[in-house]
Every structure is written in C-alpha cells, then in structure tokens.
Amino acid sequence: MIQGTKSINRRRINDRIMFGLLVLSTVVVMTPLLIIIGYVVINGFNALSIDFFTQELGSPARAMQGRPTGLMHTMLGTIVVDFMALIIAVPIGIGAGIMLSEYPDHKLNPVLRIMNDTLNGMPAILKGMLAFVLVVKPMGTFSGLAGGVALAFVMIPIVARTTESALMAIPWAIREAGLAIGLPRWRVVLSTVMPAAKTGLVTGVLIAFARAAGEAAPLVFTSFGNNYMPRNWTGMIWGPVDTLPQRLYSLAISPYKEWHTMGWAAGIVLLTFVIILFVAARLLTRKKNS
Amino acid sequence: MDNKNQKASRNISSIPLKAIYRWLGDRIFLVVAFFLGLSIILLALGMALVLYQEGSLSFKEFGFFGFMRGSTWDPGVTLTFGALPFIFGTVVTSVFALAIAFFPALAIAIFLAEYAPRWIGGVIENLVNLIAAIPSVVVGIWGIFVFAPWMREKVYMPLWSWSSENAPALEPILGNPIGYGMTTATIILALMIIPFITALAKDAMRQVPKEQREAAYGLGATRWEVIRMAVIPYARGGIMAGAILALGRAIGETMAVAMLIGNKNTFPFSIFGPAATMPSVIINEFREAVGNLHLSSLMAIGFILFIISLAVNLLAAYITRKISITGGKIL
Amino acid sequence: MNFITNIKKNKKEPTEKTSTSAIAGGEGVHPHDVRMETKNLSVMYGKTVGVKNVSLPVYNEKVTAFIGPSGCGKTTFLRALNRMHDLTREAVVTGEVLLDGLDIYAPKVNPVTIRRKIGMVFQKPTPFPTMSIYNNVVAGLKLVGIRDRKLLDEVCEKALQQAALWNEVKDRLNTPGGSLSGGQQQRLSIARALAIEPEVLLMDEPTSSLDPLSSAKIEELIHDLKTKYAIAIVTHNMQQAARVSDYTAFFYVGNLVEFDETKKIFTNPSNEQTENYISGKFG
Numbered sequence: 019m020i021q022g023t024k025s026i027n028r029r030r031i032n033d034r035i036m037f038g039l040l041v042l043s044t045v046v047v048m049t050p051l052l053i054i055i056g057y058v059v060i061n062g063f064n065a066l067s068i069d070f071f072t073q074e075l076g077s078p079a080r081a082m083q084g085r086p087t088g089l090m091h092t093m094l095g096t097i098v099v100d101f102m103a104l105i106i107a108v109p110i111g112i113g114a115g116i117m118l119s120e121y122p123d124h125k126l127n128p129v130l131r132i133m134n135d136t137l138n139g140m141p142a143i144l145k146g147m148l149a150f151v152l153v154v155k156p157m158g159t160f161s162g163l164a165g166g167v168a169l170a171f172v173m174i175p176i177v178a179r180t181t182e183s184a185l186m187a188i189p190w191a192i193r194e195a196g197l198a199i200g201l202p203r204w205r206v207v208l209s210t211v212m213p214a215a216k217t218g219l220v221t222g223v224l225i226a227f228a229r230a231a232g233e234a235a236p237l238v239f240t241s242f243g244n245n246y247m248p249r250n251w252t253g254m255i256w257g258p259v260d261t262l263p264q265r266l267y268s269l270a271i272s273p274y275k276e277w278h279t280m281g282w283a284a285g286i287v288l289l290t291f292v293i294i295l296f297v298a299a300r301l302l303t304r305k306k307n308s
Numbered sequence: 309m310d311n312k313n314q315k316a317s318r319n320i321s322s323i324p325l326k327a328i329y330r331w332l333g334d335r336i337f338l339v340v341a342f343f344l345g346l347s348i349i350l351l352a353l354g355m356a357l358v359l360y361q362e363g364s365l366s367f368k369e370f371g372f373f374g375f376m377r378g379s380t381w382d383p384g385v386t387l388t389f390g391a392l393p394f395i396f397g398t399v400v401t402s403v404f405a406l407a408i409a410f411f412p413a414l415a416i417a418i419f420l421a422e423y424a425p426r427w428i429g430g431v432i433e434n435l436v437n438l439i440a441a442i443p444s445v446v447v448g449i450w451g452i453f454v455f456a457p458w459m460r461e462k463v464y465m466p467l468w469s470w471s472s473e474n475a476p477a478l479e480p481i482l483g484n485p486i487g488y489g490m491t492t493a494t495i496i497l498a499l500m501i502i503p504f505i506t507a508l509a510k511d512a513m514r515q516v517p518k519e520q521r522e523a524a525y526g527l528g529a530t531r532w533e534v535i536r537m538a539v540i541p542y543a544r545g546g547i548m549a550g551a552i553l554a555l556g557r558a559i560g561e562t563m564a565v566a567m568l569i570g571n572k573n574t575f576p577f578s579i580f581g582p583a584a585t586m587p588s589v590i591i592n593e594f595r596e597a598v599g600n601l602h603l604s605s606l607m608a609i610g611f612i613l614f615i616i617s618l619a620v621n622l623l624a625a626y627i628t629r630k631i632s633i634t635g636g637k638i639l
Numbered sequence: 640m641n642f643i644t645n646i647k648k649n650k651k652e653p654t655e656k657t658s659t660s661a662i663a664g665g666e667g668v669h670p671h672d673v674r675m676e677t678k679n680l681s682v683m684y685g686k687t688v689g690v691k692n693v694s695l696p697v698y699n700e701k702v703t704a705f706i707g708p709s710g711c712g713k714t715t716f717l718r719a720l721n722r723m724h725d726l727t728r729e730a731v732v733t734g735e736v737l738l739d740g741l742d743i744y745a746p747k748v749n750p751v752t753i754r755r756k757i758g759m760v761f762q763k764p765t766p767f768p769t770m771s772i773y774n775n776v777v778a779g780l781k782l783v784g785i786r787d788r789k790l791l792d793e794v795c796e797k798a799l800q801q802a803a804l805w806n807e808v809k810d811r812l813n814t815p816g817g818s819l820s821g822g823q824q825q826r827l828s829i830a831r832a833l834a835i836e837p838e839v840l841l842m843d844e845p846t847s848s849l850d851p852l853s854s855a856k857i858e859e860l861i862h863d864l865k866t867k868y869a870i871a872i873v874t875h876n877m878q879q880a881a882r883v884s885d886y887t888a889f890f891y892v893g894n895l896v897e898f899d900e901t902k903k904i905f906t907n908p909s910n911e912q913t914e915n916y917i918s919g920k921f922g
Contacts, residue, residue: 033530040423043415044432047502051439054450054499061453113344121338123728130345133352139553139621140614141560143587144355147594147610151358174348188768194723195765195828199779199835200755202329204337209782213769232443235562235587239594266445267563270452278453285446296441300434320780320794320836321755329783330749 055289062286065279075245075260081276089284091247095162095259096291099241100231102166102255107173107230108223114174115181120193120207138175145171146236154240162259165241172233173226180222184215221302228295232288234263243268262288356614363608365601375608381573383593389605391586391612393575398585398616400577401490401565402558405497410551413505417547420506421513422535433510440503448567451496452488456568459495460487464580483578488570490583496564501554508553512546513539549627556620560613562587586613672699674869675720675757675839680734682715682724689715689730693895695888697839702861702870704884704901706877708916711890713873717841720871721757722750738839755779758832759841763848764824766816766831773812775827779835794834802830803860822853829860840864842872846879858883877917881905889913 073088080087114134118127149168154160188211196206212219237243242258243265253259262284269281328336360367366389370378378390416436420429464485471478483489516539524538540547570582571592577583584592586609597603675697682689690712697703697720705713715730722743724730735742743753766775774781776798777791785791795812799805804826808819816827825845832840842861846854861870861883874880880887881901888898889912897910908914 029530029533033532036532037423040415040419043412044419047412047416048432048435050499051502052435054442054447055439057450057454058446110344110347113341114348117341117345121341124342126342126345126349130349133349135625136618136621137348137352137355139556139624140352140355140617141562141587143560143562143590144359144610144614144617147362147590147607148351148355148358150594151362152354171351174351178345178348189765191761191763191765192767194726194759195761195767195831196778197723197726197750198721198754198759198761199831200751201779201782202331202333202751204333205329205782207337210767210769210778214767216769228441232441232445234443234445235591238591242595263443263445263563266449267567270445270449270567281449282453285449288443289446292441292443293438296437300437320834321838323785325751325783330751334751 058282058285058289061279061282062289065283066286067283070280070283074247075265075280077245078272078274078277081274081280087276087280089260089262089265089280089287091244092260092262092265092284093287094247095241095244095254096231096262098254099162099165099169099237099259099261100227102163103169103173103230104223104227106166106170107177107226110170111174111177111223111226112181112219114178115185116207118178118182119185120203120211134175134178137171138179141235142172142233143235146238146240149236149240157256159256160240160242160258161256162241162254163256165237165259165261168236168240169230169233172230172236176226176229177222180225181219184218184222185211187218188214217302217305221299224295224299224302228292228299231295232263232292234261234267237261237264238267262291356611356618359607359611359614363604363611365604366608369601375605376612379575381589381605383597383599383602383605387599387601389601389608391605391609393573393577394584394586394589394609395612396575397490397569397577397583398559398587398613401494401497401569401583401585402555402561404494405501405558406551406555408495408498409502409505409554413502413554414509414547416502416506417509417513418535418539421510422531422539436503436506440507444500444561444563445567447496447500448564451492451564451568455496456487456492459492460485464491468580480576481578483581485580486570486582488568489579489581490569490577491580493565493569493583493585496568497558497561500561500564501558504557505550505554508550509543509547512543512550515546516542545627545630549624552620552624552627556617556624559620560587560617562591566591586610673697674699674739675871676737677716677720678735678737680716680719680732680736682712682719683731683733684729688893690719690890691893692734693890695895695898697869697871698886699869700865700867701885702865702872702883703886703888704880705871705873705888705890706875706880706916707890707896709875710892712893713888713890714843715893716890717843717871717873720839721759721841722753723759725750755835756837757839757841758835758837760825760828760832760843760845762844764821764828766819766824766827768815768817770816771813772808772816772819772827775816776830776834778831798830798834801833801864802826803856803863804830820853822849822856825849825853825857826860829857833864837868839869839871842870844873844875847875854879877905889916891916 067088069086070088071093072090073086074091075089076085076087114130117124118130121127146168148171149164153164153167157164192210192214193206196210197203201209241261241264244258244260248254248257248259266281266284266288269277269284272278367375370389375389376391376395378388379392380386380388380390381393382388416432420433424432464487468479468482468485471482520538520542521534524534529537565585566588569584569588571584571588572582573584573589590606590609593602594606597606673696677693677695680693681691693716705717707713718724719732720736724732732744736744738753738756742748767778770778773795776795780791780794796805796809799808804823807823816824819827825848829845846857849857858879861872864870872884884901886898887901887904889896889904889910891912897904897908897913899909904913905917908917
C-alpha cells in the first residue's frame with residue numbers, strides 16, 4: 019500500500035517537509051506565549067518596589083500624587099481567601115475521592131462521577147455566581163468568605179478526582195491485608211492507604227490550589243475587592259476583601275497610568291505564586307515516580 | 309468448645325475493642341464519605357437550579373426562547389434584555405479560536421510525541437505546562453497593554469486605511485480599529501487553549517500501542533507516513549475529545565476576553581470592532597446591576613452558559629468513552 | 640469434555656462423603672478437633688458460580704491444603720472463610736462457615752471480630768508501605784487502640800520469632816517493611832497475621848511469588864506453626880501440598896471433588912478426577 023505510485027525520493031522529501039513544518043509551527047506558537055511571560059517578567063520586576071509589599075492601595079489620587087501605595091492588603095487578602103477555600107475544599111474533595119475509590123460498588127458513585135466532571139467542566143464564573151447566591155445574598159454583603167467558597171467550588175472537583183486516582187494507585191491487596199488482620203475499614207483507609215498515597219494526595223491538592231489561585235472570575239462579585247486594609251483581621255472574612263487576580267483586573271481596566279504599572283507588578287507576583295505551586299506539584303510527582 | 313486446646317496466652321484476642329474499632333467507626337466513615345460525595349452532586353445540581361431560579365424573572369418576562377432570541381440589551385432605559393448578542397459573541401470567538409488553535413496545537417503535540425529528542429521534548433513539554441498555568445488575568449494585562457495596541461498599529465490601522473481608500477464598502481464589516489474587539493479576543497483565546505489541546509493530543513498519541521507504529525514501519529513507511537496512517541487515526545478520538553474540551557474552556561473563559569473584547573452589548577458586531585460574550589457581560593455588569601430584572605437577566609445568561617458548557621462537556625465525555633483513550637484525565 | 644462429564648457424574652459422591660465424615664468427626668478416620676467448618680458454602684459472582692455447595696472441615700493443629708487447577712475456586716473458597724468477599728458487592732456468599740461452631744456469616748456477627756480470629760496471608764507479600772517493620776507487625780493491635788508499649792514489644796518479638804524472622808530483623812525494627820527481601824516480607828506478613836493471635840491461619844499460595852530457598856523457609860515455618868494453629872493453605876504446587884499438609888481437598892470448577900488425608904489423596908485417591916490431576920494428566 020505504501021509502496022505505491024510515489025517514488026521513494028518524493029516520500030523522503032515529503033517526510034522532511036512535514037518535519038520542517040512541525041518544527042516551524044512549534045516555534046511560531048511558542049514564541050508569542052514566551053513573549054507574554056517575558057513582558058510580564060520585565061514589566062513586573064520594573065514595577066516592583068518596597069512600597070508595593072508594605073503599603074495599602076488607597077484612592078487613585080494617592081498613586082497619582084506619588085504617595086506610597088501598594089498591594090500589601092491584597093496579598094494578605096489572597097492568602098486568607100485561598101486558605102479558606104482550601105479548608106472548605108480539601109475535606110469535601112478528599113471525602114468524595116475516598117467514596118469513589120474505597121466504595122467502588124456504591125450506588126452513589128456513577129452519579130457522583132458524572133456530577134463531579136460536570137462541576138469541573140463548568141466555567142469558573144458560574145461558580146462565582148453560585149457563591150454569590152449561596153453566600154453573598156444571605157449575608158447581605160460581599161465577603162472574603164464568599165470568595166473562599168467560590169474558589170472552593172473550583173477546587174473541589176479537582177481534588178475529588180486527583181484523590182480518587184491517587185488512592186486507586188495503591189494496590190487493592192494493601193486494603194485486604196489490613197482487613198485480614200482485623201482492622202476496620204476506616205482504619206485501613208486512614209492508616210495504610212492514605213499514608214501510602216500521601217504524595218499523590220498532596221500533588222492533587224497543589225494542582226487544585228494552583229488552578230484556583232489564578233482565578234479572578236469567581237472573586238469579582240464574591241470577595242469584591244477593597245482598596246484598603248480591613249480594620250481588623252476578621253474583616254477579611256466577613257467583609258469585602260482584595261485578592262490578587264481580581265485586583266489585577268481592576269488595575270488593568272482602570273484609567274490611571276500609575277495603576278497600570280502596579281498591575282504589571284501584581285501580574286508578576288500572581289504568576290510567580292501560581293508557577294511555584296505548579297512546579298511544586300510537578301516535583302512531587304517526579305519524586306513519586308522515581 | 310471446651311475440648312479445644314487452650315493456648316499459653318490468649319490475652320491479645322481477649323482484649324475488648326471499642327465500638328469505634330468494631331462497627332461504629334465504619335458506619336460513621338461511610339456516612340461521612342457519602343455526604344461529602346453527595347455534597348458535590350448537590351453542588352452541580354444546585355448550580356443549575358440556582359441559576360435557573362435566579363434567572364426565572366427574566367425568563368418569565370421575555371420567555372425562555374424570547375430571551376435567547378432577543379438582540380436588545382438595554383439596562384438603562386427600556387429595561388429590555390436579550391441574550392443573542394452574547395451567545396453569538398461566545399460562539400463566534402470560541403469556535404474561531406478553536407479553528408486557529410487546533411492545527412498548531414496538534415503540530416506541537418506531534419512534534420513532542422513523535423519527533424522531539426528526549427531533552428528538547430522535555431523542555432517544550434514543561435514550557436507548554438508552564439504556559440497553561442498562566443492565570444487568564446495575566447494574559448489579559450499583556451493583551452490590554454501590549455497585544456491590542458500592537459494589533460491596532462500593525463494590523464487594523466493599515467487594513468482600515470487600505471479599505472477606506474480602496475473598498476469603502478468593507479469598512480462597516482471590518483469595524484472600528486480601536487484594537488479591542490472580536491479578533492483580538494479570538495486570537496488571545498486561541499493562544500490560551502493551545503497548551504490545553506497540545507497536552508491532551510500528546511497524551512492520546514502516546515497511548516498508541518507500539519505495535520501500531522511498528523507495523524507501519526515494517527511496511528517501509530517514512531516517519532510522517534507512520535504518523536498519518538498509524539498514529540493519528542488511532543488517537544483521533546482522544547484528539548477530538550481534547551479539542552472539544554478546549555472549546556468548552558474557550559466558551560467559559562472570562563477575564564482575558566472581558567479585558568480585550570471591548571464590551572459592546574448590541575449588534576451589529578464587526579470583525580475588528582468591539583463585541584461581548586456571555587462571561588464578559590456577566591463579569592462587567594454583575595457588580596453594577598441594580599435592577600432586579602437586570603440581575604435576573606445576567607443570571608439567565610449564566611444558566612444558558614451552564615447549558616452550553618454542559619452540552620460541550622457531555623459531548624467530550626461521550627467521545628472519550630466511545631474511543632476511550634485519554635480516560636478521565638484532569639488538566 | 641470428558642472430564643466435565645466425569646465430574647458431573649462424580650461430584651455428588653465425594654462431597655457427601657466428606658461432609659458426613661467431617662460432621663460425624665468419628666468414623667475412626669479423623670480423630671481431630673474441627674476448628675472451622677463449612678456447610679454447603681457457595682460463592683456467586685453475579686450469575687457465575689465461584690464455589691458451589693462445599694462442605695469441609697479445617698482441623699485444629701493440622702494443615703489442610705486446597706489444591707486444583709487455576710480457576711477451580713480454591714482461592715475463592717479460602718477468601719470466603721475470612722469474609723474477604725464482603726469488600727465487593729459482586730460476590731454473594733451463601734451457606735454457613737462455622738468457627739468453633741458459630742456461623743461467621745450470621746447477621747449479628749461483626750466481620751472485624753471474625754477476622755481477628757482468622758489470620759490470612761496472601762499470595763504476594765503485603766507489608767504496609769509506609770510503616771516500619773515494628774509497626775507492620777503490631778498494626779493489628781496498635782491501630783485498634785492498643786497502646787501498651789510493653790505489650791506491643793512483647794507481641795512483636797514473639798510474632799517475629801514465630802515467623803522465624805526475629806534474628807534477621809531484631810536490630811532494625813524501625814526500618815521500613817518494604818526494605819526487606821521478598822521472602823522476608825512474606826514472613827513479615829505472617830508475623831503480622833500471628834501478632835493478633837488468631838485461631839486459624841489461612842494462606843493463599845504463600846510461596847508462589849518466592850524463590851525456592853525462601854519457599855522452603857516458609858514451608859518449614861508452616862510445619863512449626865501447625866503445633867499451635869489450624870492452618871488452611873491454597874497451593875497450586877502439589878509437591879508442596881504433599882509436603883506440608885495433613886489433609887487435602889481437591890477442587891475442580893467450583894466443586895469440591897475429594898477431601899481426605901493427604902497420604903490417601905496422593906497415594907490412593909478414590910476419585911478418578913483427583914487421580915488424573917495428581918498424576919499430572921491435566922491442570
């Protein structure tokens with residue numbers, strides 16, 4: 019079939035041409051993507067300053083008059099909101115993952131699997147809207163808690179799925195060995211299966227965290243944003259709070275030149291944060307595989 | 309039982325176990341895991357329910373299909389809301405983004421899976437993953453300050469001046485060359501989904517059994533012929549499912565699009581000119597929506613977005629299951 | 640085809656014979672205590688029959704071997720003795736399994752309590768991957784709330800000594816269980832099963848993944864252990880069955896074909912199927 023009409027030389031040349039095209043398109047596509055990173059790194063580093071890490075934003079006038087201004091409150095807010103999201107998402111995600119892997123015959127699981135994938139495939143902005151209805155409306159105010167809940171909705175399906183596959187990777191024989199020495203099932207899961215799957219579990223949580231940490235869409239109308247540091251710490255949970263992705267968006271679409279510059283700085287900080295999480299997840303995976 | 313030989317020490321088995329170690333613990337464990345799992349089901353169902361309920365005011369006012377067909381979006385004076393411009397904007401930007409992204413992404417995947425020497429492949433693969441990790445607001449800020457102005461200066465303005473001299477009829481089709489608009493958003497979207505398609509396509513191709521390739525090589529095929537005849541046909545299910553999942557990503561992509569599309573809520577849209585998508589109108593107007601009907605209309609758009617995303621995901625799941633190659637990989 | 644018809648023809652006869660002899664316990668042939676006993680035990684996987692209507696005793700201080708070609712149901716049967724099928728809903732167990740006269744499948748019986756009386760060793764060594772040797776051995780105690788360090792130390796040493804592993808590991812009890820060789824890991828698994836002081840020890844092809852030297856050690860160990868436990872062992876190796884067991888049960892396609900003293904089974908089986916298998920004509 020292959021030894022058809024085309025001469026072998028022609029086919030060789032074709033092969034070379036296709037190879038050339040593949041390399042070319044790889045280069046052509048990778049270039050703009052690398053340019054994005056390059057711009058963010060260069061502009062971002064130029065815009066970073068001590069004030070950026072130690073001051074709060076304040077009104078636009080503050081930036082325009084050259085008074086010290088920064089995003090300290092934003093970074094603290096990000097930590098608080100992300101942390102709340104983790105606290106909410108990890109138990110639910112891991113619990114569902116345990117359900118899927120440790121009770122494989124349970125009637126709930128086919129439905130759970132479909133619904134989890136559905137939830138995972140939904141745009142993040144819809145998760146923000148859900149959190150708005152479930153948290154913001156009853157509370158009557160935008161809040162860090164609502165932002166945390168919205169980000170948790172992003173994390174939960176990812177954690178559930180990664181937990182399931184991390185636990186499934188542990189041989190079934192380990193569970194039987196545990197049961198055979200008279201351990202109850204919960205003990206087997208908690209003390210033999212989960213410790214063995216620890217790396218996979220942590221990796222999954224990291225991946226979910228990295229995905230959620232870069233999301234702005236669910237935060238814009240849940241944690242809302244705040245130009246100032248809340249007066250006390252709990253204000254970050256119960257009131258509007260700034261977060262990096264959402265602040266980056268607000269800065270970028272603002273009409274002030276100084277805020278645009280600050281936007282680049284926020285960009286480099288956010289990018290670094292997310293990439294550290296991803297690299298950590300990758301390194302863990304590599305460690306597990308070696 | 310008395311006649312059985314008593315062992316020297318039976319004290320271990322005679323130690324009584326607490327209920328939690330006998331039966332209670334397992335019951336609690338299952339109940340807890342069950343309810344945590346159930347909460348995910350409730351979340352997914354709740355999302356549809358909540359969006360529909362909150363959007364019902366708007367659906368009632370304009371009718372479900374009337375809302376989808378309506379092309380006027382006027383929160384200011386007439387309080388008339390129709391989703392058609394946003395549905396149109398979403399479909400056009402995401403479909404074209406997929407069309408632009410698909411072949412380059414596939415090319416990278418082929419290069420990675422079939423050609424690249426180990427170290428180059430490793431480097432590019434890590435780069436692709438790195439790029440996939442860039443938050444969309446970060447892409448957005450680059451788009452706003454670098455890409456859109458560049459497109460305006462280097463592409464839109466020359467075309468615009470050319471058309472105003474030579475083909476004035478084209479002007480309304482091309483639209484205002486302000487830099488922010490449908491084309492800019494589509495290109496950015498395409499860039500953003502490339503790593504996603506590449507990763508899924510590469511996984512699908514790596515799953516192709518060695519025998520498949522060896523058989524083709526055995527017939528004297530060149531490398532490209534092997535790829536075309538043995539690898540791609542075998543992996544096409546996974547590649548297609550990946551492309552459809554990428555389409556789903558593009559449909560739901562919010563921040564970068566909202567920052568670049570120019571946010572014009574009414575027809576007519578033009579090629580370069582501003583437009584809007586479902587996510588972009590939600591993110592732009594949700595915070596400021598004061599009227600009940602306005603808020604409800606945004607929720608209704610959310611509901612339509614839910615339905616479209618669901619359809620796209622189910623389609624991808626169907627293809628994956630039918631030609632099970634990449635499994636349920638999370639990306 | 641020939642076998643199948645033969646089996647069908649012969650199946651009833653030996654089954655009934657064994658069950659009567661087991662239950663009667665007398666007849667002068669089996670002068671031992673019955674530790675465990677099955678009555679009409681069947682295991683179904685959906686509509687497929689794993690094991691059908693097996694009635695069989697397991698004697699105290701004796702080794703009972705289950706032999707038969709692969710897929711004959713011997714492992715399925717062994718797992719039913721420990722309620723291992725509880726894990727999946729696919730398997731349905733009917734009939735009775737009596738431990739000291741009490742049915743372990745009775746409604747109120749807790750599988751955890753049962754499994755603490757019936758230890759099990761699997762085909763492949765299964766040390767808990769994250770635990771030290773010490774923690775592996777005492778896992779069955781420590782993880783159900785027994786924290787008395789002195790007791791645990793004692794149990795650990797005793798179990799390891801019974802499993803003939805103590806001398807090899809006594810200086811490195813805190814190293815991971817996975818760091819041992821395959822044969823040592825299997826003896827660790829045995830020690831772990833012995834640590835909870837079970838009454839019966841079930842072994843599912845315990846030497847099939849081991850080299851000949853390690854296998855010989857395990858066989859020796861079985862020989863020592865039978866002075867204290869009732870042991871049931873599944874093996875595909877007939878020489879092994881002949882070497883270590885006192886009684887042998889021959890399974891074929893889910894049925895118990897013949898059960899008798901090992902000596903008798905291997906020298907003068909009463910069933911043609913058994914004879915064919917023993918003499919290597921199939922299997």
